[in-house]
């Protein structure tokens with residue numbers, strides 16, 4: 090596959106409902122869609138990092154700049170036998186994993202189309218019944234949260250994850266736990282809002298009865314998480330500090346946690362995700378796919394990834410309708426009784442709603 094054209098397109102999509110985490114409130118998403126063209130075929134990926142450096146160092150604007158100035162010149166006009174051949178080209182660029190993944194995902198879609206296969210099968214996926222969890226933003230009060238989670242439980246979600254932060258933690262999680270059926274899996278995600286000085290709060294959370302506790306401590310930490318895990322029973326799930334299969338191995342050796350939230354972008358794309366899924370399967374580490382409030386393009390890539398053996402827990406691949414009035418893909422991602430299925434079309438398996446995409450476009454650049 091010779092890459093003979095690359096298009097970068099920034100789209101802006103307003104969320105149906107604002108989403109609050111410990112680092113801020115999101116009302117509008119800005120993503121960069123990356124399209125690669127080769128011999129009459131095209132593939133598409135999405136850079137799903139934040140608009141601000143709140144989740145990690147990357148932003149929509151740094152992604153655009155790194156793509157335009159560094160990545161596109163290295164990829165345009167080059168030929169690749171397989172998407173894994175991109176690794177020697179992208180690996181020397183330090184960090185910027187979400188940005189590199191946008192391009193990498195597009196090449197996987199292209200390669201699956203060239204092989205005339207659905208992407209999920211091309212990736213080696215084997216699972217077709219994919220359990221879906223929901224990520225719930227911070228609400229105004231424990232009562233408002235309890236009311237909201239009851240509605241979500243009724244929709245069939247297989248796991249309910251609560252965003253928490255200091256002062257909006259124990260009472261909120263306790264209220265949600267009391268409101269839900271005892272069999273409904275409940276988890277929390279602090280997005281790094283605590284330190285070991287908050288041990289009392291973390292121990293109180295430990296007593297509520299959660300499936301796991303996601304990323305309570307610093308975004309780049311593995312050591313303190315290992316200290317904490319020795320003092321609480323609830324398994325710790327790591328998100329922000331996991332950038333590679335090497336990080337998963339280090340977390341395992343340190344005892345930092347036994348659950349991994351895998352974000353396709355955070356680890357640089359499908360190739361590293363495959364390695365992580367394989368490592369987790371072989372080492373008894375629970376794994377699920379996280380989300381970044383993606384458009385349907387990123388969401389469809391997440392669903393394809395999640396079909397691999399190794400994904401053992403419900404993933405944040407909620408249906409398009411949870412976030413968007415209208416998604417940019419058809420068919421949209423749907424969920425029935427808490428289950429979604431891989432898309433069976435060739436490649437990513439979706440058609441793009443180009444009129445809608447044009448409406449959402451803030452800037453576009455084409456390189457030939």
Ligand SMILES: [Mg+2]
Nearest residue numbers: 278303304328
């Ligand atoms: Mg998280």
